[in-house]
Amino acid sequence: MLHHPKQIQAVSQYPTRWKKPPFIRRAWLRYGMYLFISGYLVLGFTSVEINWTRVAEGIPRGWIFISAFFTPDFLSRSSDIWQGIKESLTMTLTSTIAGIALSIPIGVGAARNLAPAPIYLACRSIIAITRSFQEIIIAILFVAMVGFGPLAGFLTLTLATIGFLAKLLAEDIEDIDESQTEAIRSTGASWLQLINYAVQPQVMPRLIGLSMYRLDINFRESAVIGIVGAGGIGATLNTAIDRYEFDSAAAILLIIIAIVFISEYSSGFIRNRVQ
Amino acid sequence: MLRVQALSKRYATGDQALGGVTLTIPAGQVVGLIGPSGAGKSTLIRCVNRLVEPSGGSIYLNDIDLTRLNHSQLRQARRRMAMIFQEFALVERLTVMENVLSGQLGYVSFWRSLLRQFPAAAVAKAFATLDRVGLADHIDKRADTLSGGQRQRVGIARALLQNPDLLLVDEPTASLDPKTSRQIMRLLTDVCAEQQLAAIINIHDVALARMFVQRIVGLRKGLVVFDGPPESLDATALTMIYGAEDWTGTIQETECQPDPYVQLDPMTQSPLVPA
Numbered sequence: 001m002l003h004h005p006k007q008i009q010a011v012s013q014y015p016t017r018w019k020k021p022p023f024i025r026r027a028w029l030r031y032g033m034y035l036f037i038s039g040y041l042v043l044g045f046t047s048v049e050i051n052w053t054r055v056a057e058g059i060p061r062g063w064i065f066i067s068a069f070f071t072p073d074f075l076s077r078s079s080d081i082w083q084g085i086k087e088s089l090t091m092t093l094t095s096t097i098a099g100i101a102l103s104i105p106i107g108v109g110a111a112r113n114l115a116p117a118p119i120y121l122a123c124r125s126i127i128a129i130t131r132s133f134q135e136i137i138i139a140i141l142f143v144a145m146v147g148f149g150p151l152a153g154f155l156t157l158t159l160a161t162i163g164f165l166a167k168l169l170a171e172d173i174e175d176i177d178e179s180q181t182e183a184i185r186s187t188g189a190s191w192l193q194l195i196n197y198a199v200q201p202q203v204m205p206r207l208i209g210l211s212m213y214r215l216d217i218n219f220r221e222s223a224v225i226g227i228v229g230a231g232g233i234g235a236t237l238n239t240a241i242d243r244y245e246f247d248s249a250a251a252i253l254l255i256i257i258a259i260v261f262i263s264e265y266s267s268g269f270i271r272n273r274v275q
Numbered sequence: 276m277l278r279v280q281a282l283s284k285r286y287a288t289g290d291q292a293l294g295g296v297t298l299t300i301p302a303g304q305v306v307g308l309i310g311p312s313g314a315g316k317s318t319l320i321r322c323v324n325r326l327v328e329p330s331g332g333s334i335y336l337n338d339i340d341l342t343r344l345n346h347s348q349l350r351q352a353r354r355r356m357a358m359i360f361q362e363f364a365l366v367e368r369l370t371v372m373e374n375v376l377s378g379q380l381g382y383v384s385f386w387r388s389l390l391r392q393f394p395a396a397a398v399a400k401a402f403a404t405l406d407r408v409g410l411a412d413h414i415d416k417r418a419d420t421l422s423g424g425q426r427q428r429v430g431i432a433r434a435l436l437q438n439p440d441l442l443l444v445d446e447p448t449a450s451l452d453p454k455t456s457r458q459i460m461r462l463l464t465d466v467c468a469e470q471q472l473a474a475i476i477n478i479h480d481v482a483l484a485r486m487f488v489q490r491i492v493g494l495r496k497g498l499v500v501f502d503g504p505p506e507s508l509d510a511t512a513l514t515m516i517y518g519a520e521d522w523t524g525t526i527q528e529t530e531c532q533p534d535p536y537v538q539l540d541p542m543t544q545s546p547l548v549p550a
Contacts, residue, residue, distance in 0.1 A: 183364035183430075186324050187437055188353035188381025193388050197377050201368040 068246035069254070077240065077248045084236035085255060088222040091153045091232050096215045098154075099161025104207075106162060107169030108195065113181070114173060127170070130163030139225035150231030157218045157225070164217070168210055169203065176202040205274045212267035219263060223256050276302040276473055277323070277441055282332035283497075284318050292318040294497040295332065302440070303471040305464055307484035307505075310494035311517050316477040319494065320443040323475075324356050325349060336441065354381035357434030359463075361446035363426040365433075367419040371410060374418050374429050375401045378436025397436070404432045408462060424455035431462060435470070442467065442474035449479060456480070460487045481513065481525050 024030040074081070109115045109123035133141075138159055142152035176199060184198035226234015233252060240249040277300040284293040292315040300306055308316050321327040323334055325341060334341040336356060344352055357378065365374050379397045380388055387393060393401075405411055408428040413421065418429060427447060434442055447463060448456035460476075464487045467474050478484045484491060485505040493501030493508075493516035501512045510522040 177367075179360060179362055179364040180366050182326055183358065183360060183433075184366065184377055184380065186326060186353060186356075186358040186443075187378055187433070188350045189377070189388075190350065190380075190385060192385045193380045196385075196389055197369070197373075197380065198366055201366050204368070 065246050065249075068250040071247050072251040072254055073245070073247035074251045074255075077236070077245070077251075080236050080239070081233070081248070081252055081255065084226070084233035084252070085259075087150045087153075088219065088226070088232035088234070089259075091150050091157060091222050092215060092219040095154045095157035096161060096211065096218050098158045099165060099214065099218075100211050102158070103162050103165035103169060107166040108173065108199075110166060110170035111173035113176075113178070114195070114199070123166070123170070127163055127167045130159050131167065135160050135221050135225055136228055139228050139230040143229040148229045148231070153222055153225055153230035153232055156230055157221060160221065161214050161218065164214055165207075165210055169207060172203045172206050173199060208274045209267075209271040212270050216260065216263045216267055220256075220260060276300060276337060277475075278335040279319075279323070280333045280335070282319070282322060282334060283330050284315070284322055284327065285330045292497055293322070293329075296494075296497070296499055298492065298499065298502075300441075300473050300475065302473055303467070304490060305467050305474045305476065305488045307488035307491045308475055308477045308494060309479075309481055309484055309491060309516060314494040315497040316494055317445055318497075320358070320445055320475055320477060323441075323443055324353050324358060326358075350381060354437050355439050356441040356443055357437040357439035359427070359430050359434050359442060359444040359447055361449045363423070363430045363450070365418040365426055365429055368417060370415050370417055371405070371421070371429055372401060372414050375405060375432045375436055378433040381437065401432070401436060404435050407466070408432050423451050424459060427451065427455075427459050428462065431459075431466065435466060439472060442472055442476075444474055444476040446477050446479060448483065456483060457486075464488070481508070 022030060024033065106123045106126055109119045110127055112120055115123065135156055139152060139156040142155045146152050146155065180202065181194065181198040184194050189197060222230075222232045223234040223237065226232040226236070227238045229235065233256065237249060237252045240246075240252060277298075279296055279298040282293055282296045282298075283291075285291050296315075296319060308319065310316050318327055322329040323336075323341065325344075329342055332342070336352065339352060341349070341352055366377070369377075373391065376391070376393050376397065379393055379401075382397070383393060402411075402414075405414060408431055410425060410428050410432070413425065418426065421429065430447075442463070444463065448459055451459060460483055463474065463476065466472065476484070476488060485508060488505060491501065491503065491505050491508050492499055493512065495516050500515050501508065503512075508526075510526060513522045513525065514520070
């Protein structure tokens with residue numbers, strides 16, 4: 001034998017205490033950061049100005065709005081509500097499908113392990129631009145460009161879907177098991193065959209899950225961007241609130257909640273099935 | 276058939292993985308490539324099919340210099356050298372049949388492969404090969420439902436579907452138990468003999484290599500330090516490849532190796548006589 005394992009020493013020679021080393025090793029930096037953060041929090045809280053008289057005046061108005069939920073009025077504006085819901089659902093579905101169709105090529109192009117550098121940079125820039133603005137701001141821009149109505153909403157949500165889906169798809173592709181890609185590449189497969197045989201099977205379940213999730217988000221967003229004029233149920237909701245018709249507004253909110261619940265439940269169900 | 280001349284590889288990190296390897300392998304010869312971790316075994320076989328780009332030297336397969344091929348010529352050349360992987364590298368979410376047929380990707384158009392419409396001869400060959408490797412009952416199962424040994428059989432079948440002249444085998448048994456390892460090595464060497472395939476098998480288990488291959492090449496720090504029949508691999512040679520160790524166990528193990536086809540009585544270690 002060339003190796004002789006060292007005999008274990010008598011146990012009493014070893015320390016009996018052990019502590020996990022701190023995340024920030026330098027003590028002055030660690031305590032300095034604690035001090036800085038707590039000081040910042042104190043300053044932040046003391047700088048908030050709350051006008052308690054205005055809060056007190058607002059409470060009864062808030063109560064009127066909340067009590068409307070106990071007497072929601074689905075009927076007197078039913079045709080407007082129905083019209084808004086139809087518009088929102090159409091906007092949601094079309095923009096999600098268009099968004100997915102555009103996200104896939106952009107997402108593949110933005111995956112560093114598949115795309116050459118110029119295409120990678122171009123696709124990453126598209127994603128960065130589509131993600132840099134909140135939906136409402138994009139909606140305002142599109143309303144200014146194409147006028148009031150669901151077309152502006154459709155364009156907004158399509159763009160938002162690209163920013164969301166293409167980014168997450170690209171990241172998922174970058175995380176795939178490279179050995180499977182290597183194996184398919186070594187058979188002499190072309191680039192498209194590589195995508196179809198090695199990449200697609202690995203990312204498909206997550207792509208389906210994310211698409212369902214985005215459908216969900218797009219419906220909720222369609223209600224929000226309607227408020228700035230991009231059509232759908234949000235426009236109806238905005239009108240109802242402007243007219244102080246809180247019972248109609250409550251009805252609309254209840255319908256939105258119900259639809260979100262349904263889509264949440266069904267998308268969760270589908271996501272579980274495709275794993 | 277395969278001629279490697281003064282092949283060198285330096286990674287971008289500065290590590291010299293191969294420092295001028297020259298090696299000739301005639302058609303139908305099975306070579307075991309041994310050496311310590313980091314000796315460049317994996318780099319050597321990946322340079323042959325250019326999953327890793329060589330930095331210098333040339334590689335001739337059937338008198339074609341693989342290092343000078345452009346992208347589409349390389350894809351054509353890759354069809355003739357099939358790779359088998361340590362972790363099997365099957366596409367987990369595809370069926371056994373799809374994995375095996377992916378060996379044909381270099382021969383069929385993208386549309387055929389997308390629609391899984393492979394030529395009749397390829398499909399027949401896939402069925403025959405799956406039967407040969409003993410997986411006729413698992414054809415439509417998903418690859419991730421198989422055991423390790425079964426997965427490596429799929430890996431071998433996929434390689435054979437490429438109609439290769441050469442198998443590049445990277446640690447085929449490192450993830451398998453000893454019995455399955457022997458079965459896989461036997462299957463590999465048997466199909467090579469049946470189809471007159473040459474093979475380079477990277478392998479850690481020296482005893483296993485001695486049992487199954489016709490020639491052993493020892494690599495150390497990117498250079499060939501041993502090349503000869505398994506019988507001449509003695510303690511001196513092993514020390515040259517791996518460094519000083521007590522090698523008697525490794526050499527004895529293979530010398531006392533019973534015929535793998537004879538079953539031993541677990542109590543007496545004497546061969547069981549069939550009743």
